[in-house]
Amino acid sequence: MGADRRMGIGDDLAEAALAAELPGRQLRSYPAVLSTESVALGWAREGAPHGSVVTAGYQVSPRGRGGLPWTVDPDRDVCFSLVLRPELPVAREGWIYAVAVTALADLVRPADPADAPAITWPDEVRTARGRAGAVGAWVELGPTGVRWLVLTVFRCDVEGAAGPRAAELARAVRAIEDRLAAEPADVLADYRARCDTLGRRVCARMIPLGPAGPHVTGTAVDVLSDGSLTIRTDQGHRIAVRPQNLGVLDVLAPDEHSATPHDR
Numbered sequence: 001m002g003a004d005r006r007m008g009i010g011d012d013l014a015e016a017a018l019a020a021e022l023p024g025r026q027l028r029s030y031p032a033v034l035s036t037e038s039v040a041l042g043w044a045r046e047g048a049p050h051g052s053v054v055t056a057g058y059q060v061s062p063r064g065r066g067g068l069p070w071t072v073d074p075d076r077d078v079c080f081s082l083v084l085r086p087e088l089p090v091a092r093e094g095w096i097y098a099v100a101v102t103a104l105a106d107l108v109r110p111a112d113p114a115d116a117p118a119i120t121w122p123d124e125v126r127t128a129r130g131r132a133g134a135v136g137a138w139v140e141l142g143p144t145g146v147r148w149l150v151l152t153v154f155r156c157d158v159e160g161a162a163g164p165r166a167a168e169l170a171r172a173v174r175a176i177e178d179r180l181a182a183e184p185a186d187v188l189a190d191y192r193a194r195c196d197t198l199g200r201r202v203c204a205r206m207i208p209l210g211p212a213g214p215h216v217t218g219t220a221v222d223v224l225s226d227g228s229l230t231i232r233t234d235q236g237h238r239i240a241v242r243p244q245n246l247g248v249l250d251v252l253a254p255d256e257h258s259a260t261p262h263d264r
Contacts, residue, residue, distance in 0.1 A: 012164035013055055013078075021170035026052040034060050040081035040150040041138060048083045048148075053173060055080040062154070064136035065097075065123045066207060066247055070154055078155040078165050082173060086180055088146040093139045094227035094243040095184070097122045100151055102191045103175035104133035107155070107168075121197040121220070121229050122243035132156055139244065151176065184225060192223055201252040204231060209247040216241055217252070 011017060015029040026049055033039050033056045040054040055078075062070045062079050072079045088095060104125045108117035115128045125133040133156060139149040153176070158168045179187055192198065197220045206214040218233035228240040229249075 012166050013057060013169070014166075017164065017166040018053065018055065018169065021166045022053065022173060028052075028054045030054075030056040032056060032058040032060070035062050035152075036079065036081040037063065037136070037138065037150055037152045040083055040152075044083045044140070044148045044150055050083065050085040051173070051177065052083040053080055053169070054083075055169065062152070064134050064152060064154065065243065066136070068136075068248075070134065072154065073157075076157050078158050078169050078172070079153070080169055080172075081150050081152045082176065083148060083150055084180070085148045086146055090141055090145055092226045093141065093146055093149075094122070095225070096137050096139070096149060096151060096180075096227070097135065097243040098191050098223065098227045099179045099187060100135040100137070100153065100176050101125060101133075102187050102194070103179040104135065104153070104155065104172065105190075105194050106175050106179070107171055108132045117194065118196040119191060119194045121195055121223060121249065122227060122246060126196070130156075137244075188223065188225060195223060197229065197249070197251075198222070201254055201256065202231065203250040203252055204229070204241045205247045205250065206241070206245050207247045213247070 015027055018027050018029060036054040036056050036059060043052060058074050059072055059079060062072045064070050101119050101123060105117045105119055108125055117125050117127055117132060120126055123135050124131055134154045136152045137149055140147045153172055155168060155172060158165055200220055202220050203215055203217040216231050216239050218231040220229055221232045222230040224230060224240060228242045231239050231241060233239060
């Protein structure tokens with residue numbers, strides 16, 4: 001598509017198209033924004049209801065978990081933000097990553113049935129072609145639980161794969177809400193079965209990032225009911241790393257002791 005499309009919203013993501021796919025839902029659609037997350041955060045603080053959606057034809061600075069930058073093709077990708085008001089205790093705020101990534105994995109239908117989607121903890125879905133989707137969450141906590149959260153969702157290269165992008169966006173919204181309402185044990189079982197991080201040697205570099213920043217190195221052995229990754233260190237300790245505390249997860253060679261940046 002040309003420059004006009006890149007600086008404006010395509011017909012398949014215009015508010016009328018979204019309303020047809022998600023009737024009765026609060027929607028905001030823009031030609032261009034800094035990021036849908038920044039708009040959704042302001043709307044959530046003003047009281048946006050559960051399930052409200054923000055999308056845009058062009059985002060200047062789309063970002064995912066921990067502020068990591070995303071490169072979004074405005075012609076082929078879908079990137080939107082969803083306001084949720086789930087009933088989650090403070091200790092389980094990271095569970096939204098397990099919910100959302102499992103939902104995205106449900107949607108990926110590779111051309112080759114043998115190329116099953118895999119989950120890379122905590123925030124990505126990948127196939128043999130590369131990243132198929134990713135999520136990032138901004139969570140507002142109250143005294144006893146989550147007040148609200150903004151989930152930003154990135155679906156890669158969906159143009160033409162399953163019809164207009166508004167329909168694909170709607171499928172993603174419904175899949176996330178279905179998984180959020182499902183039994184956590186079922187979600188966790190599906191997440192574990194698809195998670196290609198388990199069994200690998202990793203180095204979890206925590207926020208704040210930097211040469212002297214905290215990190216945990218060992219073998220990824222489990223994903224817990226709060227979305228945390230359990231890493232068994234070389235000393236035999238089991239340490240749970242929460243998604244919201246992670247900066248970057250480096251995948252290491254089996255005998256490697258220092259982190260090698262993982263291509264995200």
